[in-house]
Amino acid sequence: MGVRLFWLAAAGAAGAAVGGAAAGAHPLIATTGLLVAGGVAAMLVLVRPALSVWVGVLVPAIELVLPSSTWHLAGFVLLLVGAVAAWPAASGLARRWATLFAVTAVWITFAGLVISPRGIGTTQLVIGIDYALLLAMVTALVTVKFDFIRLALAGWGVAASWLAITTPDLIADRSQTVIGENANGLGSLCALGLVAAASALAASRNRLLHWGWAVGVVCASGIVATGSRGALVAAVAGAGAVLLQPHLRRGGMRSVVIVGSSLLITYAAMDAGLRWFTAYVGRSSASFENVMGREEALRFAILTGWNNPLAGVGLGRLSVVPYYNGDQGLGLRAHNTFAGIFAESGVVALLLVLVVIGRALTRARLDPGGLLGLVVAFVVLGFTLEWWGTARVGVLAMFVMAAAGTSRRQIEQPEHAATEPSPTPAGG
Structure with missing residues (x-):
């Protein structure tokens, strides 16, 4: 009863503070209201x-509706509070996983601001x-329900699909930006929404009447509206991983044959499939020349x-580094997450990120009803989109990697459950 009263009182105080901040014409009233709301939010995070x-x-998402740097700062602060509050109750496995994200963040910050030269948009x-890494750290310390993760990515996918479908000339003008x-970028969010829907369907017992069908159709329409070949490949790879996970987990010769045959068929059909998709969405066949330019940027x-x-x-400097000892830079980023990290942050940062992804893939493969499809989709997107450091796809990538690497089934093993308290669940 006491806990419920605390929650009601805290919610009421937060609502009153935000309302006062919004209605107050005097800056002092607005500032006071925001400070009270922030304090209440920090108290709630300390409790849960x-x-x-x-x-x-x-x-x-909030920043898109109400643009302000205050939201990002508030997110940083509350995530730090959450990390400190969650650490004592976390398992040893979760602490080691969170430490890996913390070490990666420290190294990236040190290399990006101290060791290497400053580049375009370094800060x-x-x-x-x-x-993204701080969010991953907190995600590793608590137990996040997979349904929450799937709904979050499905929401992004539906929103991106709606924006892609309602934005004219998005296929013709590839430089046009939305949010x-x-x-x-929009196609990548659509692909992630589709894979999240496929993952939810695979984990559901009632698949006939499930929201995943509607989300999948909407997100597939969004991919077509963007004309993004990279998004199509990521969606196919992620959905394929969802379908093949039982065989990947089970092992044995039969599973090896099924998985190997699926990969060979997909590889053989990829070129023809991408050319058909390019013609279907109305993109010119000359757009394949853009692929050649990206290959040069990758090299x-x-x-x-x-x-x-x-x-x-240095972060943000690849595009201005003299191109093969010339006077001017290439003017392009790597368009590849892993090559971009290697070029701008070095081999230490790349190895840290590969360890994170490798661990997430390994654990997701063994976890039935887990996040393997989403992890695979992010990895595939990494070869076609430079999501490292981006405000949306990059944040979601580290969020999913952290959750996949410390799934509830993996954390709550007998040796941990006997000696350590269970983490606090998120998302419900």
């Missing part, structure tokens, strides 16, 4: 640290990367990282 995960995921990139994303990024292995050339 998993709430900070909700905040961390919602902040990028914004560091903030975006650190925010700060070009056609490939240059790898060479640049090879020549600057420790800390790279």
Whole structure:
């Protein structure tokens, strides 16, 4: 009863504070209201640290509706409070996983602002990367329900699909941006929404009447509206991983044959499928020349990282680094998450990120009804989209990696359950 009264009182105080801040014409009233609301939010996070995960995921969406740097700062603070509050109750496995994210954030910040030269938008990139890794750290310390993760990504997918469908000339004008994303960025969110719907359907007992069908159709329409080939490949790979997970988990010769045959068929049909998709959405066949330009950018990024292995050339500097000893830069980013990290942040940062992804893939493969499809989709997107440090896809990527790496089934093993308290669940 006491806990319920606390929640009611806190919610009432927060609502009154926000209302006062919104209605107050005097700056002092608004500032006081926001401080009270922030204090109440911090108290709620201290009582239930998993709430900070909700905040961390919602902040990028809130910023689109109410643009303000205050939201990002509030998200940072509440995530830090959530990490401190969740640490004592977390299992040893969760603490080690969270420490990996913390080490990655410290190294990226140190290399990006101290060791390597400052580049274009370096501060914004560091903030975006650190925010994503801090969200991942808190996600690792608490138990996040997979339904919450699927709904979050499905929501992004539906929103991105609606924006793509209602935006004219998005396919013709590839430089056009909506909510700060070009056609490939919107397509990536649509692909993630589709894979989230497929994952939810696979985990559901009642598949006939399930929201995943509607979300899948909407997100597939969004991919077509963006004309993004990378999004199509990620959606196919993620949905395929969802379908093949029972065989990936079970092992044995039969599973090896099924998985291997599926991969070979997909690889053989990829070129023809992408050309058909390009014609279907109305893109010119000359758009494949853009792929050649990206391959050149990829080669240059790898060479640049090879020549600057420790800390790279600096966040945001790849596009301005002299192109093969010329006077001007290539003018392009790597368009590849892993090559971009290698070129701009060095081999240490790349290895840390690969460890995170490798661990997430390994644990997701063994977890029935887990997040393997979403992890695979993010990995595939990493080869076609540079999501590292981005405000939406990058944040969602680290969120999913953290949850997949410390799923509830993996954390709550007998040896941990006997000696350590269970983490606080998030998302319900």
